[in-house]
Amino acid sequence: MTIETIYNTFLTCSAVCTDTRKITKNCMFFALKGDNFNGNTFAEAALDKGASFVIIDEKQYQKSEQYILVDDVLKTLQALATIHRKSLNIPIIALTGSNGKTTTKELINAVLSKSYITTATIGNLNNHIGVPLTLLSMTKATEIGIVEMGANHQKEIEFLTHIALPDFGLITNFGKAHLEGFGSIEGVIKGKSEMYDFLKAHHKTIFINKNDALQVKQVGNYKNTVVFGSQTQLLKAQPYISIAYKNEIITTHLTGTYNYNNVSVAIAIGEHFNVSTKAIIKAIESYIPNNNRSQIVKKNGHHIILDAYNANPTSMHAALSNFEQLNNTNKVAILGDMFELGNEAKSEHQAIANYANELQIEQVILVGENFNTTTKHDRISYFKSFEDLKSKFDTFSFKDQMILIKGSRGMALERIMELL
Known part of the structure; x- marks a missing residue:
């Protein structure tokens, strides 16, 4: 057949x-x-x-x-998705990056859905199976498709773009993620930039952050770009970020200055597709993160930044930097191992441990075998596993604290919520 x-x-x-x-x-x-x-x-x-x-x-x-x-069966699923994508004849926006993909995708969807019928990747179904499933979930009613693409090795983004055939694309950032598969940060840049390679080859549109010198370099002198980064201004992040935009102040439910760029690109895409300023602002302000991604949860007097969906050296460093800058005192950072770092695992975990030790954070707790094998700092508490931490959790006297919880998905550190 x-x-x-x-x-x-x-x-x-x-x-x-x-x-x-x-x-x-x-x-x-x-x-x-x-x-x-x-x-x-x-x-x-x-x-x-x-x-x-x-x-x-x-x-x-x-x-x-x-x-x-x-x-x-798999190749048939992928081929079917491409045929369906062509038959729909609608704009497809694709995005990838080391950090913030899913949050950015959700923000873009929130903005565009104010004016269009959209279909976006559900959760993080962003691989060689998830991308075809996303495309095949689009119907004749869909007016814009938003497809998240993940990768942990070279040529994966290239493969996914040839399935989805996007008209627009962006890269959230280049970071130290999946080093085991990419080999190095240079490998990450090359692998993620396969998004740009496809868009350039097919004369499609790139959304580019003018303030990200590395991305600007990768895009080069390609003319078919939509530049963002000057339409908005970050005002504060205590703990939620507030942004100035067209003489208005957008108050978000997002924590961390690292989310500023994610909001900025969603605004730029909204503008490009002629979503009204009022609708853009309402969409951004209404978006509430979930699924353990930069959630702020209040429990038993604690303010908890629950960011336990995933972690890599870049996102961990950003989360710690942001956490230190919060005005709250009596802060606790509970960090779990970062996975898929290959030969860089030892040095990257040591670097994070050293950085956490330098910060003005009252208490730091590191969990996992990788962190446990680093050179120890006296002011940091180390635990080989979650079970090890759980057995000794009662020795900590947490009371009315600001707590950051962050680690790779395999660590499942959201379980700490049950202990507080």
Whole structure:
């Protein structure tokens, strides 16, 4: 069966699905494979639960015309997404970067959805499976698509851009993330800049922060750009950031000066798509972060900056710097290991430990095997694991404190909330 025929069949379905636990009536199920599962074995169950068709790549599971046999389910999903993207004929905005991708995507969506019907990446489904699923979730009603793209090695962004075929793109920043896969910060810059390479090659539009010299250098003299960074001014971040914009003050629910650029690009994109100033301001002010990303939570007298979704050396340094600048006294930073740093893990964890030791933060607690192997500072408390910290948590007398909680996803430091 040709991919065009499969696409015509897809158009008769209500949605696509890759998980039998989330089957919806009349969906098309893609029997993807993973390290520990074979989706082909779930094809029959998907039909029993209401799927209209299942895409499989192992002939022994084919039992009726509802089973569509292909050479490779994943490649079919990706090819189908590109065909669908072309058929929609709508502007697609793609973004990547080392830090702040998901928050920026949510801000852009909040702004554009004031004037358009938008479809954006759900959560951080930003890889070789998530990007196709995002595209296939777009309908004829969608007026603008917003696609987040993540990567941990070279050529991944290049691959994703050729699936999504974006008309507009941006990179939030270049940072020390996924060094294990990229090899170095230079590798990160090269890998993320594959976004720029695609946009330039296809004469598409780049949104560029004029205040980020590294990005300006990567874009070079390419003319089809929308420059931002002068429309707004950061006023304060105590703890939420306030921004001056067109003789108005935007008061956000975002903490950290590092979120200023994320807001700025959302405003620039809103302006480019002719969203009114009033609607832009309302969208930014109404956006409340969640999912452990720069959330401020009040609990038992504590003000907690819960930023435990992920961490890398760049974002960790920025979070600590911002935390020190807050006016509050009696501050505690609880930091967890940063993953995917490869050969740089030891030196990067040592650098963060050294930096935290220098700051005017009353108490620093480091959690994880990487932090535990660094050269120790007397004023810092070290724990090999979360369980180790949990067993000794009662020895700390926390009372009415400002607490920063940050670590990589694998550390799951949001569990500390249960201990406070």
